[in-house]
Amino acid sequence: MIPPPEHPNFPDLAFPTPPSSLQAPTPPPPPLPPPAPVLGAAPPHVFGLEKSRLLKEALEKAGRIPSCKEDVKRLLKLQKDRFRSDLRWILFCADLPSLIQEGPQCGLVALCMAGPLLLPPNGVPLERIVQVALEQGYTAHGEMFSAANMGTLAQEVLGCHAELLCGGLGSPNRDRVLWHLVAGHPLLIPYDEDFNHEPCQRRGHKAHWAVCAGVLLGVPDVPSLGYAEDPELPGLFHPVPSTARQPPLLPEEGSLGATYLLSKQGMSWHYQLWDYDQVRDSNLQLTxxxxxxxxxxxxxxxxxxxxxAGLCGQVLLLTPQAQAIA
Structure with a gap:
């Protein structure tokens, strides 16, 4: 019989030979990987939030952020030929924060800028507004093509009263809009945006949102009670805070160059003065x-x-809930 082959000399895998004193010590095992994150809804992506923070830091380093009055006075000085010299001007305005949008979030940014006037002192963060708009199905990427949805969103996140006006900024809505701004309440307006951010007419191809926080009225005479002339710009008057005042006489509809909306939108941190009729015409052709x-x-x-159906001829009047009830 052929003897069986000898067993090969394999090392003992179960009990390895302990290392000698001359061998390097065995390194410790690598650390365990971190636990997997808990699955859930990711926080909403807010376009432009980083840009807005950088902008705010830059403005703070450069000095105090100019108020709405200071910005309007700058515009009046730079564009003095644009404003009729035969009129006196009364400025009603409210200060808004500055936010710069990135992506199609102009409506949500405009609503966020209006927030401090509706829910003092700071309104609601943009992240929260975006989150609610996504959860409710009002938007997919930040876009808002429904003024009605915008009004509902404003009430949900800011607890304010939202009135949807249809039929445009002309009669019979014109006086309602102007008195709303004179009272210090914000107005949200969809319009077509030109290259300089002003209203234009592109049939809705450049649809954009702005928040209006005041109005500049050209009048033949300023009421005697409750107004003070600006010390730097003769002919410009401001309502005196906490003082009873006579209501101004609104310029008649069709009075050219006598009514300007003080507006702000998410492509620039500056206020702008827009001719009322120019905004009206842009809002009416969003098709x-x-x-x-x-x-x-x-x-x-x-x-x-x-x-x-969603934007053409529509604007939103926003009022703090307490004042709406009163």
Whole structure:
């Protein structure tokens, strides 16, 4: 018989030979990986939040952020030929924070800027407004093509009263809008944005949102009670705070160059003065969805009836809840 082969000399894998004193010590095992994150809804991405913070830091380093009155006076000095010299001017305005948008979040940014006037002292963070808009299905990427949804969102996040006006900024809504601004309440307006951020007419292809925080009225005479002339700009008057005053005489509709809206939007931290009729005309022609957006591969939340049904001729009057009840 052929003897069986000898067993090969394998090392004992179960009990290895202990290392000699000349060998390096065995390194410790690597640390365990961190636990997997708990699955859940990711926080909403807020376009432009970092830019807004950087902007705020830059403005604070440069000095105090100019108030609405200071910005308007700057505009009046730079563009003095634009304003009629045969009129005296009364400025009603309220200060708004500065936010710079990135992406299609102009409406949500405009609402956030209006927040301190509706829920003092600081309003609601932009992250919260974005989160609620996403949860309620009002938006997919920050866009807001429904003024009605914008009003509902404002009431949900700011606890304010929102009044949706249809039919545009002209009669019969014109006086209602102007008295709202004279009272110090914000107004949200969809319009077509030109290259310099002013209203233009592009049939809704450049649809944008702005918040109006005041009005500049050109009048033949200033009421005698409750107004003070600006020490730097003769002919410009401001209402005296905490003082009874006579209501101004509103310029008649069709009076050219006598009514300007003090506006702010998410593409610039400066206030702008827009001719009332120019804003009215831009708001009334929002009819079509932008072809460039239609071709960008994204899905947007657009109401039944499109841009015409959601934005055309519509504005939002926002009032703090306490004052709305009163």
């Amino acid at each position: 079509d969805f932008s072809p460039s957006r239609a071709a960008d591969g994204r899905e947007y939340v657009v109401p039944a009836g499109g841009v015409r």
